[in-house]
Amino acid sequence: MRNRHHGACYRCGKHCKPGEGHFERHKGKWRHQHAACAVKYRHTNVHFQTNPIDTSQGFHLLGLYFEILKQHETAKEAIEELLNTDSNVLMVGINNHHTLPVEVFIERYGTEEDFVSWKRISK
Numbered sequence: 001m002r003n004r005h006h007g008a009c010y011r012c013g014k015h016c017k018p019g020e021g022h023f024e025r026h027k028g029k030w031r032h033q034h035a036a037c038a039v040k041y042r043h044t045n046v047h048f049q050t051n052p053i054d055t056s057q058g059f060h061l062l063g064l065y066f067e068i069l070k071q072h073e074t075a076k077e078a079i080e081e082l083l084n085t086d087s088n089v090l091m092v093g094i095n096n097h098h099t100l101p102v103e104v105f106i107e108r109y110g111t112e113e114d115f116v117s118w119k120r121i122s123k
C-alpha cells in the first residue's frame, strides 16, 4: 500500500516521503520503499544495510588465487553469469569491501530461484 507516513527506504536508505513509495509488512515489521526502488530492485534482496548496492566498484568474480576474472556493475549481472557460464569462480568480491563464497553471495543477493538453480548446477 502507498505510504502515508515518512520513513527510510530499506532499499536505498534514503528518506521516503508520504506517497512516494510503499509501506509493507515484512517478518512482522513494517517497512518503506520508494516506488522507484521497488521497480529497480524487484526480485533482488537489495537492502541498504545488509546487501547494499554501490556501483562505484561493483562485483568482482574471483578465482582460486583471488585474481579478478570479471567485473559486474550489479549483483544481478554477476549472478546471471555465475548461473549461465561454466567458470572457475570461487568467491565474489563486493565493492572491494568484502568477499563471499559464490554460494553465500547467490543466497544473499539473488532470488530464491537463483539459489535453487545454483544448487542444481553446483552439485
Ligand SMILES: [Zn+2]
Pocket: 009, 010, 011, 012, 013, 014, 033, 034, 037
Ligand atoms: Zn529508495
